[in-house]
Amino acid sequence: MKMNDITGTVVAITGASSGIGEATARLLAEHGALVALGARRTDRLDSLVAEIVAGGGRAIACEVDVTSASTVVDFVARTVDAFGRLDVFVGNAGVSSLSPISELDTAGWSSMIDVNLRGVLNGIAAAMPVFQTQGRGHFVTTVSTSGIKIVPTQAVYAATKNAVRTLMEGLRQESTDGVLRTTSISPGYVQTELVDAIADVRIREAAQASMATMGIPAAAVARAIAFAIEQPHDVEIGDLTIRPTRQG
Incomplete structure (x- = not known):
């Protein structure tokens, strides 16, 4: 992949222990970015860091x-301590608890709201002061095509993702002073672990089957994220959708 020079760009990534976050960390590090990886599963993070360091x-x-x-505040602080600054914050952590609304999975609803929406807000709150002090910064957030085409069992998940889409557009409009860039990345079916924790067996197996038959690799989304990051600071990729060609 030919890429504009991102050598030395400091990127913090949440949800970096697998899937899109892991693929993004690998790709950006391969092209010279300095990456801070955040997730709950630290054993996976440690293995990924060791691999990146071994590769130079x-x-x-x-x-x-x-x-x-x-x-999240500590994550940003540790990133700045390690690399001297923070250029890009990739809010990628997400959960998917799919079911019909009538099943009243209130615990699943709360989890998606807390991770998919509140988690993004926490990232903005943590990184914004650093970006303002530096005079520039870039928020990249993983959204979803589920918020573009609403389908049964995905209503609450889509609602959290559309809330984030609205949030990022509002932040973009408030950030015309040249300090911030914002990018929303909306993937379709991607080969990740996102649906593996869905409690309803039939919904989980259907989602896994769709991923297996048409899902694109996480590296494809990583390339989209890299494309947004590599642009000059006066160029903003505001909203980018990436999906399998077979996805309806």
């Missing part, structure tokens, strides 16, 4: 629960 890159791992504002 620079990376650190931090235990992060995006529903806890203090751990």
